Amino acid sequence: MAALAQKLGEKLQSVRSGNPLVHHITNFVVMELTANVTLHVGGSPVMAHSLEEVTDMVKLASCLNINMGTLEPNWVASMLAAGKKANSLGVPIVFDPVGNGATPYRTETAANLIKELDISVIRGNGGEIGLLADKGGQVKGVDSVGGPEEPAKVAKALANKLGTIVAITGPVDYVSDGKSAFAIRNGHKYLAQLTGTGCSATTAISCFVGANKEDKLMATVAALSFFGSAAEVAVKESSTKGPASFKVNFHDALANMTVEDFVQLVKVDDVSD
Amino acid sequence: MAALAQKLGEKLQSVRSGNPLVHHITNFVVMELTANVTLHVGGSPVMAHSLEEVTDMVKLASCLNINMGTLEPNWVASMLAAGKKANSLGVPIVFDPVGNGATPYRTETAANLIKELDISVIRGNGGEIGLLADKGGQVKGVDSVGGPEEPAKVAKALANKLGTIVAITGPVDYVSDGKSAFAIRNGHKYLAQLTGTGCSATTAISCFVGANKEDKLMATVAALSFFGSAAEVAVKESSTKGPASFKVNFHDALANMTVEDFVQLVKVDDVSD
Amino acid sequence: MAALAQKLGEKLQSVRSGNPLVHHITNFVVMELTANVTLHVGGSPVMAHSLEEVTDMVKLASCLNINMGTLEPNWVASMLAAGKKANSLGVPIVFDPVGNGATPYRTETAANLIKELDISVIRGNGGEIGLLADKGGQVKGVDSVGGPEEPAKVAKALANKLGTIVAITGPVDYVSDGKSAFAIRNGHKYLAQLTGTGCSATTAISCFVGANKEDKLMATVAALSFFGSAAEVAVKESSTKGPASFKVNFHDALANMTVEDFVQLVKVDDVSD
Structure with missing residues (x-):
């Protein structure tokens, strides 16, 4: 585990030194x-959604973050155009299928984006990914109210089928590239009491993948372990008294955590078998 | 008053145990x-505004929250479509006519939504509701700079005329269903120094109404008393030093307040006569 | 300097007593x-972007704030319509060319808005303004990664050329109307670790210009000095431990700072020569 933690720490180091530009086409709630x-x-954000500029903006980016939380047809058109450009340039795409399964429009849009684009990482909650994998799962709006019974196996099977990395987040996060699988046990339940936690985790993945293109699997594992570690730091602050004060301390922790601090906090298991 | 407070506490209990899904078609500022x-x-939020999915999303919802703070024609079309679907399914609609009176477009849109939809609760500030009721009222953008002289009577008359519940919020809030009327004396002036306070109060009403469909009047009264009580708790925190730190503590208080705490804080008078 | 500080304090006083309504047509990130x-x-905000109402809304406003951070064609059409109406009514326009230079669409839109509208103040970072002035400058998405070598001179030359006030913000801010030029040395580096800092500075300028139409140059200088002074107050709070807790204290300081406090904190030099 010490070697693994060290490796994940290096992924954070790359984000901090590389300052990746993450082009977001995301929802109105979490911008x-x-x-x-x-x-x-440690990255640099840009939000741009207009068909008039998305293919120009993605040229500058280290990673394209696509999130369908408040989708509408012209935004979907921009996601497709930016995504195809990203594919042609080798810019990795990280996709968040927010609310997949809640409405036919969301389910169809997620399926279409996955079919049309070469996506590096898909991150969702248990309900969203369970439904995407056809392995059971239930959503209530954009919240998961039931994920697959064996999330590591489902992540692995779906990753295998789609040729991508799949991350299922929840009390324990699971990440697989279809061969290996990891369980990340960092985090705190306050995260579930704030809107946009899943979207924020996807953004963290985008930063780590954008700065670590040669090892997107460990970048994704590192991002989620780092995200959860910051939550653990925040919850120990005496000024944390509820979800809103937790959020302030959580964001401070994301900014203040050093590579050395992070390496000490990593709680990740290889669950490939 | 003890019996009334107890009754309002039960409305909060229903929100906490029922976890109502509130479908918002709202403005960009407050998402x-x-x-x-x-x-x-205690609810579960989902934001969805596209005509491609609003009628599917509202099927899952306990309440539909319509807010016209940054309206445009295709969003209004979605409000109407979702609203008609909500009506056909018995999903209550809570409406926030943000900035009614500021421009002809807002005034006409509010009037049209009220005409076309069967709305359960309308909440606005003194200026917005005064203008809606044609009883005097002045707005400056989205802020009230003058409400009706007798707000309880105006709320009652408008509620009667429209067959809905009307809430006028301000230093004192007034709620009426056209027969009874209540004055809610919870709150703090910091709330007026933050954007989206009115919209947030409407969201609280949506949660309470969604979880208490059998008594929407007391649900609305409870929501506003609860909202104001959380403000009173927040302002007593030593870390509250201005509107932004107040906001953090206010959100913590919304999350942390128990039914027992709330019952002790209720300041509501029956002003039906 | 004491006389200058006093003069800037009077500009704040006008904002506090005048409560200017600032009509924003701005981006989704910072609403x-x-x-x-x-x-x-000390102002009153209203966000309205629909062609159906922008010309009506701007009639009520003390200032029109145009920000192109997440632009798309129908929003640009509204910016032009609202801007032309503002010009015909004598309502000052403050413009933030977010990400100018990042994509052709942004560069062309900024140039077109500047050509079509009579703008009172343009505020951008070194990269955005350097590129606007054709004097060197580099942007990474919406962040500056290189400004002009002599910002005071560039601000002055561009202001002269366009017949407007130009503000370049960064570790030191520069403001010029084409004749005079000022350097503002208030601020703190935490501001660069938060999204929307530049947009917020533009909003502060809009409030000050809206309440001080007779002296837009000193209003702009006062706004930036005030904004930076609040950052200095915030960073001294013991509860500031990172960018997120800084943000809370910064917003409290914006609200709490009196004219007397501000006058003591002003750090502005006349660099006209």
Whole structure:
């Protein structure tokens, strides 16, 4: 585990020194939130959604973050155009299928984006990914109210099927590239009492993947372990008295945590078998 | 008053145990804010505005929250479509006519939504509701700079005329269903120094109404008393030093307040006569 | 300097007593943020972007704030319509060319807005303004990664060329109307670790210009000195431990700072020569 933690620490180091530009085409709820998460983690955010500029903006980016939380047809068109450009340039795409399964429009849009684009990482909650994998799962709006019974196996099978990395987040997070699988046991339940936590985790993944293109699997594991570690730091602050004060301390922790601090906090298991 | 407070406490209990899904078609300014308020109060938020999915999303909802703070024609079309679907399913609609009176477009849109939809609760500030009721009222953008002289009577008359519940919020809040009327004396002036306070109060009402469909009047009264009580708790925190630190403590208080705490803080008078 | 500080203090006083309504047509990332900044500084915010109402809304406004951070064609059409109406009514326009230079669409839109509208103040970072002035400058998405070598001279030359006031913000801010030039040395580096800082500074300028139409140059200088002074107050709070807790204290300081406090904190030099 010490070697693994060290390896994950190096992924954080790359974000901090590389300052990756993350182009977000995301939802209205989390734009300020995820822009701040990008800055705190060590990246540089840009939000741009217009067909008039998305293919130009993605040229400058280290990673394209696509999030369908408040989707509408012209935004989907921009996601497709930016995504195809990203694919042609080798810019990795991280996709958050927010609310997949809640409405036919969301389910169809997620399926279409996955079909049309070569996506590096898909992150969702148990309900969203369970439904995407056809392995059971239930959503209530954008919240998971039931994930697959064996999330590591489902992540692995779906990753295998789609040729991508799959992350299922929840009390324990699972990440697989279809061969290996990891369980990340960092985090705190306050995260579930704030809107945009999942979207923020996806943004953290985008920063780590953008700065670690040669090892997207460990970048994704590192991002989620780092995200959860910051939550653990925040909850220990005496000024944390509820979800809102937790959020302030959580964002401070994302910005203040050093590589050395992070390595000590990593709680990740290899669950490939 | 003890019996009334107890009754209002039961409305909060229903929110906490029922976890109502509130479908918001709302403005860009308050999306993150009201999603967090929904979570803290005890509901589950979903924001969806596209004509491609609003009628599917509202099927899942306990309440539909319509807010016209940054309206445009295609959003209004979605409000109407979602609203008609909500009516056909018995999903209550809570409406916030933000900035009614500021421009002809807002005034006409509010009037049209009220005409076309069967709305359960309308909440606005003194200026917005005064203008809606044609009883005097002045707005400056989205802020009230003058409400009706006798707000309880105006709320009652408008509620009667429209067959809905009307809430006028301000230093004292007034709620009426056209027969009874209540004055809610909870709150703090810091609330007026933050954007989206009115929208957040409407979201609280949506949570309470969604979880208490059998008594929407007392649900509305409870929501506003609860909202104001959380403000009173927040302002007593030593870390509250201005509107921004107040906001953090206010959101914590929304999340942390128990039914027992709330019952002790209720300041509501029956002003039906 | 004492006389200058006093003069700047009077500009704040006008904001506090005048409560200017600032009509924003701005980006999705900063809507809640800049609405709160408007309230804390002493103005009243309204966000309205639809062609159906922008010309009606701007009639009520003391200042029109145009920000192209997440632009798309129908929003640009509204910026032009509202801007032309503002010009015909004598309502000053403050313009923030967010990400100018990042994509052709942004560069062309900024140039077109400047050509079509009579703008009172343009505020951007070194990269954005350097590129606007054709004097060197580099942007990474919406962040500056290189400004002009002599910012005071560039601000002065561009102001002269366009017949407007130009503000370049960064570790030191420079403001010029083409004749005089000022350097503002208030601020703190935490501001660069938060999204929307530049947009918030533009909103502060809009409040000050809206309440001080007779002296837009000193209003702009006062706004930036005030904004930076609040950052200095915030960073001294013991509860400031990172960018997120800084933000809370910064917003409190914007709201709490008296004219007397501000006058003591002003750090502005005349660099006209």
